[in-house]
Amino acid sequence: MVSFIPESIFSLGSISITNTLLGTLLVDIILIGSSVLITKKLSAIPNFFQNVSEYIIEIFYSLIESVAQNRALLIFPYVMTFFLFILVANWSGLIPGVGTIGFFEDEKLIPLLRSATSDLNLTLALAIVSSIATHILSIRVVGFRDYLSRYLSLNPINLFIGILEIISEITKVISLSFRLFGNIFAGEVVLLTVSSIFAFIFPTPFLLLEIIIGMVQALVFAMLTMAFMAILTTHHKPKEVTTT
Numbered sequence: 001m002v003s004f005i006p007e008s009i010f011s012l013g014s015i016s017i018t019n020t021l022l023g024t025l026l027v028d029i030i031l032i033g034s035s036v037l038i039t040k041k042l043s044a045i046p047n048f049f050q051n052v053s054e055y056i057i058e059i060f061y062s063l064i065e066s067v068a069q070n071r072a073l074l075i076f077p078y079v080m081t082f083f084l085f086i087l088v089a090n091w092s093g094l095i096p097g098v099g100t101i102g103f104f105e106d107e108k109l110i111p112l113l114r115s116a117t118s119d120l121n122l123t124l125a126l127a128i129v130s131s132i133a134t135h136i137l138s139i140r141v142v143g144f145r146d147y148l149s150r151y152l153s154l155n156p157i158n159l160f161i162g163i164l165e166i167i168s169e170i171t172k173v174i175s176l177s178f179r180l181f182g183n184i185f186a187g188e189v190v191l192l193t194v195s196s197i198f199a200f201i202f203p204t205p206f207l208l209l210e211i212i213i214g215m216v217q218a219l220v221f222a223m224l225t226m227a228f229m230a231i232l233t234t235h236h237k238p239k240e241v242t243t244t
Contacts, residue, residue, distance in 0.1 A: 004185075006119045007110045019111050020119035023098065027089045027116055060222075068230040071141060075229045078133055082126065083222035089116040090184055090214030094207060099188065117184040117217075120177065127176035130225045131169060138232035150236045172228065176221060183217050 006018035038053055046054065060080055065072035092098060093115025102111040116122050139147045151162035187210045194203045 019114040020116050023113050024116040027092055030088055064226055071233050079222045079226045082225055083218050086221050087218035117180055118188050120181045123181040124177040127173045131173050134228050134232055137229055141233040142235050146236055180217050183213055
């Protein structure tokens with residue numbers, strides 16, 4: 001049975017090192033290692049990996065530019081980073097040995113590595129970082145006064161709309177974190193259940209499904225972040241409400 005709470009592998013003083021934290025470090029190593037290898041071998045005549053990397057970057061940048069226009073250069077690094085990190089984190093749970101190699105404690109297997117995004121702590125942290133980055137970017141682009149006008153106003157109706165905006169910002173964080181966590185954690189449970197019943201061939205469609213889900217969830221998180229950033233970096237002009 002997959003534990004809802006990540007298991008502790010060892011401790012460094014008062015800090016508990018969990019298998020999902022080790023899984024996060026694995027993702028960091030893969031991403032940093034891949035970026036170093038790709039950038040070291042850049043050439044005028046690109047190889048296969050350089051071609052694929054440039055194609056993916058071009059697609060994302062064109063998409064962001066079509067939505068955010070001249071703000072694409074500011075938004076692109078955030079969106080691309082979220083997408084790559086979450087994609088590798090989601091797929092890391094499908095690497096042989098992740099979630100299956102570990103030690104037994106009270107007749108229960110404690111895996112040494114576990115998919116990073118199956119930990120609500122990580123998905124919540126990603127959502128909070130996305131929200132904070134969005135608001136900082138908004139202040140940089142539109143200015144502090146214009147930013148505040150979205151939430152504060154002397155007009156009662158606009159003030160009420162501003163309060164709803166603040167509530168929506170909180171729900172965005174909850175939605176982003178729980179959507180990602182729920183899909184990946186549920187996938188782990190399904191794969192473990194199916195694999196414990198049928199060891200060969202039958203789990204293959206579920207593995208393929210998890211590959212698709214992993215990509216879709218990374219894309220959803222990245223695209224929603226892009227949409228939120230595009231909206232909040234647009235100058236806010238509250239409508240004047242008149243009474244007769």
